[in-house]
Amino acid sequence: MRPLAIIGPTGTGKSQLALDVVEQLSGEVSAEIVNADAMQFYRGMDIGTAKLPVDERRGIPHHQLDVLNVTQTATVARYQRAAAADIEAIAARGAVPVIVGGSMLYVQSLLDDWTFPATDPAVRARWEQRLAEVGVGALHAELGRRDPAAAAAILPTDSRRTVRALEVVELTGRPFAASAPRIGAPRWGSIIVGLDCDTTILDERLARRTDTMFAEGLVDEVRALLLEGLRDGVTASRALGYAQVLAALDTDDPAALRDAQELTFVGTRRYVRRQRSWFRRDHRVHWVDVGAATGSDRARVVADTLRAWRHVP
Numbered sequence: 527m528r529p530l531a532i533i534g535p536t537g538t539g540k541s542q543l544a545l546d547v548v549e550q551l552s553g554e555v556s557a558e559i560v561n562a563d564a565m566q567f568y569r570g571m572d573i574g575t576a577k578l579p580v581d582e583r584r585g586i587p588h589h590q591l592d593v594l595n596v597t598q599t600a601t602v603a604r605y606q607r608a609a610a611a612d613i614e615a616i617a618a619r620g621a622v623p624v625i626v627g628g629s630m631l632y633v634q635s636l637l638d639d640w641t642f643p644a645t646d647p648a649v650r651a652r653w654e655q656r657l658a659e660v661g662v663g664a665l666h667a668e669l670g671r672r673d674p675a676a677a678a679a680i681l682p683t684d685s686r687r688t689v690r691a692l693e694v695v696e697l698t699g700r701p702f703a704a705s706a707p708r709i710g711a712p713r714w715g716s717i718i719v720g721l722d723c724d725t726t727i728l729d730e731r732l733a734r735r736t737d738t739m740f741a742e743g744l745v746d747e748v749r750a751l752l753l754e755g756l757r758d759g760v761t762a763s764r765a766l767g768y769a770q771v772l773a774a775l776d777t778d779d780p781a782a783l784r785d786a787q788e789l790t791f792v793g794t795r796r797y798v799r800r801q802r803s804w805f806r807r808d809h810r811v812h813w814v815d816v817g818a819a820t821g822s823d824r825a826r827v828v829a830d831t832l833r834a835w836r837h838v839p
Contacts, residue, residue, distance in 0.1 A: 534721035562627025
């Protein structure tokens with residue numbers, strides 16, 4: 527029961543394809559889905575993460591959805607342990623694990639033999655204190671001086687990963703990338719299928735996706751999550767869409783929410799470029815052009831995905 531991983535940039539239709547693939551397989555073997563989208567871990571973060579509602583999951587079991595409160599911090603290490611346990615339990619039931627998502631580190635931590643560097647609370651606290659004193663921009667610049675490659679790979683606004691990179695560099699005496707996973711034989715013999723399409727088509731999808739999220743009530747969802755402690759969440763509060771709406775709600779400018787919608791689209795498009803760059807480095811990925819992904823073309827994408835999974839080199 528080797529797993530099938532469906533990865534790729536945001537907006538390429540990974541969740542819907544996974545449902546189609548599982549249904550196609552249903553005549554020969556059962557399958558269950560394991561989420562690999564970090565923001566879909568959070569309960570209540572539904573609209574802004576394009577999480578499939580329960581009644582749209584076609585009765586297919588899903589794992590690693592709604593497993594955290596917004597005040598909890600999502601970590602790659604926790605996910606690696608929990609998702610690996612899910613995959614092994616699914617396979618033990620005689621079903622196919624279908625891993626679906628585009629969170630880069632989470633996907634690779636699961637599919638590769640990644641041993642996480644040690645952590646030291648005192649060292650971490652010292653860098654967090656430094657962050658409080660100088661701000662994320664200056665701290666990121668400090669990382670750039672110590673480890674230029676790590677700084678290039680981490681967004682200048684990502685305080686958590688900046689602190690972690692500086693902690694690892696101090697503890698190991700080596701560049702942060704030295705502790706990254708090595709691409710080798712994928713765990714459990716997994717087959718990795720990547721979805722992508724023409725940039726113009728994908729940008730149009732991202733624009734529609736953003737418009738739909740705001741039209742369906744993303745702002746109200748954020749307001750409701752504020753009562754659950756969203757502002758206290760280290761990772762949840764920084765999710766695309768949520769961070770932009772939070773910033774807008776902090777102003778008295780009536781145009782701020784309109785700006786938040788545009789900033790969400792721009793941020794998502796920038797994130798997609800990073801996803802492409804990351805996943806394209808992985809020579810194991812079988813790339814499938816999703817194109818229009820409707821009608822007969824959608825059936826073609828399902829067939830191409832299953833063909834890659836069935837093929838034994």
